[in-house]
Amino acid sequence: MRKYFFEVLTILLYGGSMVFFYECVRFLAKRDYVASLVLMFVGLAVIRAGSELARLAMIERQ
Amino acid sequence: MSERAPRRRTIWDAAILVLGLNVWTSLLLVPALHLERRPGPVTIALMSLSLLTLLVGLVSRQRLLLLAAFPATLLLPVVATPTLVGVNVFSRWTFVLVSVGFIAYTIVSALLLEVLEAPAAPERRKRLPPGATGERWAKRWRIYIAMAFFSAAIPALLIFTLFLDRHVAADLARFYPERGPAAAVLFGVIAVGLWLGLFAAYFIAPLRAHVRGDPTTRSNLMRLRRESGGQRPRLRFYAWVGVALLLVSYLLFLR
Numbered sequence: 001m002r003k004y005f006f007e008v009l010t011i012l013l014y015g016g017s018m019v020f021f022y023e024c025v026r027f028l029a030k031r032d033y034v035a036s037l038v039l040m041f042v043g044l045a046v047i048r049a050g051s052e053l054a055r056l057a058m059i060e061r062q
Numbered sequence: 063m064s065e066r067a068p069r070r071r072t073i074w075d076a077a078i079l080v081l082g083l084n085v086w087t088s089l090l091l092v093p094a095l096h097l098e099r100r101p102g103p104v105t106i107a108l109m110s111l112s113l114l115t116l117l118v119g120l121v122s123r124q125r126l127l128l129l130a131a132f133p134a135t136l137l138l139p140v141v142a143t144p145t146l147v148g149v150n151v152f153s154r155w156t157f158v159l160v161s162v163g164f165i166a167y168t169i170v171s172a173l174l175l176e177v178l179e180a181p182a183a184p185e186r187r188k189r190l191p192p193g194a195t196g197e198r199w200a201k202r203w204r205i206y207i208a209m210a211f212f213s214a215a216i217p218a219l220l221i222f223t224l225f226l227d228r229h230v231a232a233d234l235a236r237f238y239p240e241r242g243p244a245a246a247v248l249f250g251v252i253a254v255g256l257w258l259g260l261f262a263a264y265f266i267a268p269l270r271a272h273v274r275g276d277p278t279t280r281s282n283l284m285r286l287r288r289e290s291g292g293q294r295p296r297l298r299f300y301a302w303v304g305v306a307l308l309l310v311s312y313l314l315f316l317r
Contacts, residue, residue, distance in 0.1 A: 038313045043174055045306035049220035 013050030017023035017043045075120060075175045081167040081239075082116045082132065088160045090139055095144045101143045108139040111205055123178060128171050141251075144243035147225050161218045169210075202272070209265055215262075220253045 020043035027036035090109050093100050101109075105209050112135035152160070202203030223230055224246055231242070240244040 035313060035316065038309050042306050042309045042313075045302045045309065049302040049306065050301055051101075052295055052302065056295060059286055 003057055003060035006060060010050050010054045012046050013046055013053065017046040017050065020046060033044055071178065074178065078128065078167075078171050078174055079116070079120055080164070081170055082120075082128075084115055085136065085160070085167050086116065088156070088163055088174045089136055090146065093152070094139075094143075097143075097145060099145075101139070101146070105146075108135070110143055112136050112138065116262045123175065125175050128175065129168065133168075137254075139249060142250075144247040152226060154226060155173070157222060160216075165214050177185045205272070206269075209269065212263055213261060217257050220257060221250065224250050224253060 020039050024036045024039040024043060027033075027039060086109075086269055090112070094109065112132060114133045115127055115135045117122075143229070225231075231246070234245050234249075236243040
């Protein structure tokens with residue numbers, strides 16, 4: 001059960017980071033560089049958080 | 063080995079030759095015949111070189127020539143005459159046909175070379191009972207199939223975008239009015255280089271580790287299991303969530 005919980009959370013976080021990257025590109029197109037930079041770092045932080053949960057899911061699988 | 067083996071080998075050689083000729087014809091010969099200006103002697107010489115590589119590779123049954131040199135020499139005439147590939151010559155469907163032909167050539171050649179180089183079959187053999195290979199082996203195969211799919215799909219997508227997307231072609235013509243096709247080829251070479259780097263780092267390296275039993279990943283997993291203790295997220299998880307929340311708050315503050 002924990003395995004599925006961690007896997008679903010990982011997918012959600014990875015998907016969420018994609019949304020942040022998409023928004024980053026959109027702000028870049030509007031020449032709002034500060035906002036796009038901040039959003040890029042948000043996306044990276046969310047990916048890192050997701051990979052921490054992915055590790056846990058992997059340990060649960062083993 | 064049975065008496066039918068030499069005949070079978072000839073059929074396999076013929077299969078590799080036909081598939082290679084199909085790629086050569088569809089990628090180089092047909093576009094060359096349909097160009098407004100006929101290609102120069104250098105391009106024709108390079109086209110002949112790629113054909114020669116295929117034939118030599120087939121006669122000598124060299125994996126390096128058939129699977130690396132022949133595909134590489136297919137690109138040389140394109141570099142000499144960039145208009146060989148482009149929106150005016152290739153349509154989406156012909157690109158799909160060429161891609162399928164190339165992938166078929168690569169897969170069939172690799173498989174047949176493997177069979178041709180395999181040692182003679184033993185006189186007796188015992189089959190494993192069904193399910194003896196287990197879920198672990200099935201998982202391995204799923205990973206290999208996924209990697210094979212992505213290693214075909216990613217370069218095809220890169221090439222399609224660069225050479226066949228009308229918007230990209232229009233942008234290239236706008237930014238490089240004199241040398242649109244040459245710019246496309248330059249970006250194509252950069253894309254292929256990038257792809258080869260990614261392929262080496264993220265496909266070949268893990269696959270090699272996987273074939274050897276992946277001791278590094280196993281020891282990493284054991285270390286992670288030790289570190290995870292109560293199987294809760296590590297401190298850095300909360301740190302990254304905190305950073306994300308802080309940055310989002312900052313962004314909202316800026317608005």
